[in-house]
Amino acid sequence: METHGNRNADGGGGAPGFGNGLPNPRNGVPGGGSSVPGRAAGSGPGDGTGAPAPTASAGSAPSAGSSAAPVAAHPPVVGLAVSQRMYLPAGGGAQDLHAILTVRVEGVSGIEGADPGGAAPAPSLAEVLVVDCSASMKAPEKKIRAARQAAVTALKALPDGTPFAVVKGTHRAETVYPPSGPMRPASAQTRAEAERAVYAMMAGGGTCVGNWLSLAGELLAEQGAPIPHVLMLTDGRNEHDDRNPLAGVLDTWQGRFVCDAWGIGREWDARLLVRVTSRLHGSAYAVREESELPSAYDDLITGLLAKSLPELEIRVLISPGTRLRYLRQMFPTEGNPPQTEDGRAIAFTTRAWGNEVRRYQLCLTVDPAGRELGEDLQAALVEVAVPGAPPGSPAGSVSPGSLSVRLPPAQPCVVQWTDDPVLARTANEEVDHFAKHRQLGDTVALAADAFRLGRRNEAVTLLGVAVSLAHELGAQTQLAELQRIVEIRDPAAGHVVLRDGVQQIDFEYLITMSTHTTQGPTADGRPAGGVTVQPVAGLTDCPNCHVRVPSTAKFCPNCRHLLAPRVEAP
Known part of the structure; x- marks a missing residue:
């Protein structure tokens, strides 16, 4: 279906809301395009023919000595949809064509043996826990205590095997468990041994994240598990x-493992976490209270165990005269998948799907x-494939012990050149949605810089823009963080007042949460924005200094005002 210059090309294995191989009525041609060679046309196995999407294998066979990867009775189904603005002004010269690719995976059963008390192994996942033990972790001491407890919580959540x-x-990196040799399989004995090693860790020294990630990558490379992960x-x-520059480390390990990163305390650097996780397929998080960390780790490991599909590739086959500028992940978090090029085909690797x-x-x-x-011209063809399959054919060979996947047909990205100024000005809601999310992230970063440099009026103006964008996008997480910094008088207009007692660390939390995006309009064009600003759960205003404080606090940590006891509703 095509309305107001927005194209939503759907395809894929029967996933709800995605193509199912049925003919597209557009122009009477199955697959939704012209039948003229070189013009836009759906392609790929099963496209427009009613034939089932191909089944392929995902993930490499495990190394010797490890158990086979999980095999589903009914293979996971992958769906692919392309939504874009297709009309561009013919007199404008070379221009950018933007499209939103939606990839949906269904039918993943999760990692077998996900019950830590069960006997079944979970060989798909390999986990490295990296704990900051620099000197600042003992100021206050409860930070290192919470870090130890969180690491132990994560260990207990790992399935046997x-x-x-x-x-x-620190400024170095040291494997405290195992004390020597390769990574150990989780068991009651190895968890107990690792727990003793974790509680023996002492804080002292500096910080070199490059050393930490290099050692984690080496451990995972030796293991060879399909889903390598660093927490x-x-x-x-x-x-x-300077001891091991992070830029080079990220270049070396991008695409080879997933890293989720957490900030704790009041001195961490949000941009550092975002830089690492955007390159290593992960997400950045933070906790305000050290006591929240163990349960947060447990939730993350639980979510990770639901991902048993190791990796998929998004392949872009470029038509002559087209140049690829970038492909970036926009939801649920922002990131930059690593890419490889083979002739006209450019492959972007995505890791660990549930x-x-x-x-x-x-x-x-x-x-x-x-x-x-006035003609639909194919600028590129997009397909989802398994690594190792030849370009242009998403079907890969099924090898013993691998996880089979049902893949969608390829989908075209189309451009139509027009001299109609009305058509040329039409927009695509989904493209606009994510453009505003990037604007929100940029605005928050500028506000943080202005506040740090003492330009408070500029910071307030930028925070007002951020509130307006978050309100329009329906970004409740970002609105909640913004409400910690400003009092929102009119969210749509961006009318805000800076709260007393705001500190730079409040902006670090805001920057981190700005990388977590909303899904945006659905394929039928329904908008996601226009939400009501809601109170932040668990927060209240201090009646004396008006700083946002935990609703359970007995006194305000900013002005020391004694707070009235909270009265629970009957």
């Missing part, structure tokens, strides 16, 4: 980067020179 290791991070905790800044939806923004540069007006 899961290879794991614990890395102590990193830090309370500070990368002050000893039953979920992810959305990506694809940007192509197209040129109207020598092109006809």
